[in-house]
Amino acid sequence: MSETATQMVTILVDDQEYQVPAGILLIDAITEYVQFDMPRFCHHSRLDPVGMCRMCMAEVENRGRWMNVATCTMRVADGLKVRVMSPGAVQARKMTLELLLVNHPLDCPVCDKGGECMLQDQTVEFGPEVARTIDPRRKYTKPVPISRYVLLDRERCVHCSRCTRYVDEIAGEKTIELINRGYYTEISPAFDEDYDSHFSGNTCDICPVGALTSATFRFGSRPWEMQGRKAISPFDSCGSNLRLDVRENVVRRIMPWENTAVNDLWISDRERFHHEVILDDSRLDVPLVRNQESGELEPATFEDALLAAVDGLAKAVAEGRPLAGIGSTVLPCEDQYLFGKFVRGVLGTNNLATSKPLDYELRAGLVPSYDELERAQTFLVAGNPIADLPIAWLRIHKAVRKKGARLLSINSQDYHLNLASSFNLECERGKEALVVKALLHQVYSGKLHHPNSIRAHSKGLTDASATWQLDLEQAAAAAGADAGRLRDLAQTLAESSDLVVVSPQMDGRPDGNALRDALWNLALLLDVAGQEHGGWLEYVHNCNGR
Structure with missing residues (x-):
């Protein structure tokens, strides 16, 4: 697939011509193409430009006159003339630093930002040599x-x-x-x-x-x-x-x-901030081996601990005792592979388990990449992805704020999630599974789904639909939800494209499995598998839980 060529324009910086992509910010053009590290405080590549600090000043020609502008808020155009090192531009940047330093404390020796401070670095390179004021700070x-x-x-x-x-x-x-x-x-x-x-x-x-x-x-x-x-x-x-x-x-x-x-x-x-657990006094810093005579755990060297483990496992294998290996999803993939190879090849057993949900493989194929999350048009959220999946939430919020995606939530208890949501269906806590089943009933009975496409990606639609037969009014009343808003949500979901269904963390929830299964069925019924940027996202423990 061919990529569209980036349109280039010519700008004149300090009487030197440069070819830069059309429409980029002038500060980026100067930094990346002119090779001058334009100083800045407010500008950040991931944030919208505001031009608050006035540190990135340069002179730009406008109708035959030269004027200082904040380069972080101006976009380049063909024929733009800029002066970066003119006396006026240099003095403007120097004056900005001088004004900032009037009240800035001389804390550098005790400031935690020392060595990484932009004010410190830019004062050395662009700032005044001496202070002209003696007023108290x-x-x-x-x-x-x-x-x-x-x-x-x-x-x-x-x-x-x-x-x-x-x-x-x-x-x-x-x-x-x-x-x-x-x-x-x-x-x-x-x-x-x-x-x-x-x-x-x-x-x-x-x-x-x-x-x-x-x-x-x-x-x-x-x-x-x-x-x-x-x-x-x-x-x-x-x-x-x-x-x-x-x-x-x-x-x-x-x-x-x-x-x-x-x-x-x-x-x-x-x-x-949770790295301090590494140094917690309750953590083991040496191996412990049980003394066969006293029955107490005693400190040992790593070599002695490994020998004790080998002896215990060898004895169990020789006696034909049942063995099992329990892996951890915190471990790297390479370590988990070697652990599985050891359990099967050395211990001679296939009894191998991890803390990963046993049926997660059934849903893993629909998990979108982070790039695909940003391309989704609609999100259905049950729970709080801000707490459960914080990095995924940043992508969801970016899609909502900058790309116009809709965020639909079920019984959101989080203030910030509600701010981003375009629709929140309230219900009693613990009754979310019943609400999702009511949505399933409304989508299925109202023929808001696409059965032919669904059958191409999944099985058991007829059998599963038997569990969704309920009275919507009664279900809404039992869940403390508004039946009219429930119907509206079902209609909105049916009309949505590129839908991602987000399932919450289920730990400690008595209805956890029922809620996750209902959301999964809803995702299948709405045919997220057949949508280009649709998908399924759920909380999974630890770095290798997937």
Whole structure:
């Protein structure tokens, strides 16, 4: 399949011609094609441009006159003339830094952002050599713990709004905001409550200065003292790519490892802040072997522990005792393969199990990629994907916010999920399975499905439909749902294209299996298998649960 060629335009930068893609932001054209690293604070490649910091100034010709513009909000056009290194442009950038430094504290030796601070780097390269003011600097109480994991230092804030735009545009959680105006502008949790978010640590990453920092990493290390180690999140099947920053054989912090095909630049707080369990005092740091005389577990070397395990297994095999192997979905695929080979080939048994749902293979073929999630047009959600599948939620929210997809939810209890939803069918908690069965009845009895297409992708439609025969009015009343809205949801789903059905985490739910099975049948009845970007997404434990 041939790709459409990118249209190129010619721009003139400091009297030198450059060919750049039409319509890209001027700041990106200058950085990528002119090879000048244009300074910036508010601009971020994943956020909408706002032009708040005025750090990326350059002169642009307009009707014969040269004027300073913010390059992060201007798109290139053919024949555009730009001056990056003119005295006016250089002075504009220098003045922006000078004004920021009037009140910025000299905290660099004790600031956790030291060595990674954009203000620090850009002041050295573009800023003034000396300060021209001797007025006292602005003082605030510091640091302010706005959440369990994030500390706010208002003195350091440069009002770039990266953090507030991130929670709105990317995370879909409007939990922090800019309050007051002008000189008194500051960051604050929304509604004067705690910064309650599943993605709060990402704001520390994108903050260009040390205004938002990690409470768990406070005074932990300097970036040049640590070594990064690549890892995969063990907490769910989203496969978030992680960077473990290690110093003196201790994990000091966890950062995202950029992977645009999976987690992009983001990770959830579950991945970022739970690494302290590695150093928990209750963890075993040496093997324990049971003393045959006392019956007590005693510390041993790894060699002695392995010999004890070998002796025990060899004895069990020799005596013909029944054996089984239980694998873990936290392990890498290579380790699981070797474990299975050991159990079958050495122990001589096929009794091998993992914590993965036994019937997951039946549904795995319909799981969409992250790219396909963004292309879906409709999402049906039961539960809270923000908590269960945080990285997948970021893709769902992107599809809803930027690509016009619809989010339909069943009994959503999450405020932020409700904000993104275009339709929420409320019911009593624990009655979601009954609601989905009522949807099945309405879709099937109303002939809103496509039987020929469904039979091509699945079996047992006639037998399964017998379990959906119920009185919709009675079912809605029993579930505490509105029958009219239930019919509306069924009609909307039937008319939807590229539908992805999202099943919640089932742990601790008495109706968990019934709800998952009902959602699966609904996905089949609505023929998600026959839709180009349709699919099925469910919570699966651990990194290799799939």
